[in-house]
Amino acid sequence: MTAEQTDSVVERAATHAALGDASRLRVVDLLTLGDLSPTEIGTTLELPSNLIAHHLNVLESAGVITRGQSEADGRRSYVRLAEGALRDLVPGRVARASRVVFICTANSARSQLAAALWATHSSIPAVSGGTHPAEHIDPGALAAARRHDLALPPGAPRSLSAVISDADFVVTVCDRAHEELRTRDEGEAGGRLHWSIPDPVRVGSEDAFDSAFAELERRITHLASALSPR
The missing domain is CATH 1.10.10.10 (Winged helix-like DNA-binding domain superfamily/Winged helix DNA-binding domain)
Structure with a gap:
C-alpha cells in the first residue's frame, strides 16, 4: 500500500x-x-x-x-x-414542496440568483423575497448573472410578505434574514433551511459575486435532487 x-x-x-x-x-x-x-x-x-x-x-x-x-x-x-x-x-434527507421561496434581506442579489438558478435545476416553482427589500437588483448580481448566462426574473425586489405562503418550502440565504425570521417566528430549526452565504454586495467585487454564485449552485444542485414535487 x-x-x-x-x-x-x-x-x-x-x-x-x-x-x-x-x-x-x-x-x-x-x-x-x-x-x-x-x-x-x-x-x-x-x-x-x-x-x-x-x-x-x-x-x-x-x-x-x-x-x-x-x-x-x-x-x-x-x-x-x-x-x-x-x-x-451523506445521509438522505428527502422532502416535498409545491414551491420554493429563497429569502435574503434586500432581495437584491443572493435570493434573486438562487431563484433563477433553481429554475435551471428543478421543475418546482421558485420565487424570492426580502425582509427589507431594496429599490433595485444590485448591479453586481446582474453582472454575475450575465457572466454565467443566467436570466434573472424581471422586476424590482419584492417584500417577503408579498410572496410567501404557509405551504412554501423556505430557504434563507442570508444570516440576517434567517436570524430575524427565527426571532419573529420562534419556530423550530427544522421549519426551514438556511444557507450561510456571505453577502457579495458588501464586498462588491466580481470574485465575491462569483463565489456566492458557485456556492448557491452547489447547494441548489444538491437540494434539487432531494426535493420532490408535492
Whole structure:
C-alpha cells in the first residue's frame, strides 16, 4: 500500500470514527441540506450546549464540518458540512414542496440568483423575497448573472410578505434574514433551511459575486435532487 493510499484509509477511518455516535449522525442529518447554529442544533436535538460543543469539535477535527461567523450577529456561528467530506456517506434527507421561496434581506442579489438558478435545476416553482427589500437588483448580481448566462426574473425586489405562503418550502440565504425570521417566528430549526452565504454586495467585487454564485449552485444542485414535487 502506497503512502497516499495509507493517508486515504486513515482519513476515512477518522470520518467513520467521528460518525460512530448516534447524536453526531443526527447532527450530520440536520446539516445535509442547510446550515445551523450550535444553539439551533441543540434545540432541535434537545441536547445541552456542552454536549453539542463536544460533538461539533469531534466532527470538525475529522473534517466533517466547518464553521463560519454570522454576518448579522458576530457572536453567532453557523455550522455546515464540509464539501465532499462524507463522499458517499451523506445521509438522505428527502422532502416535498409545491414551491420554493429563497429569502435574503434586500432581495437584491443572493435570493434573486438562487431563484433563477433553481429554475435551471428543478421543475418546482421558485420565487424570492426580502425582509427589507431594496429599490433595485444590485448591479453586481446582474453582472454575475450575465457572466454565467443566467436570466434573472424581471422586476424590482419584492417584500417577503408579498410572496410567501404557509405551504412554501423556505430557504434563507442570508444570516440576517434567517436570524430575524427565527426571532419573529420562534419556530423550530427544522421549519426551514438556511444557507450561510456571505453577502457579495458588501464586498462588491466580481470574485465575491462569483463565489456566492458557485456556492448557491452547489447547494441548489444538491437540494434539487432531494426535493420532490408535492
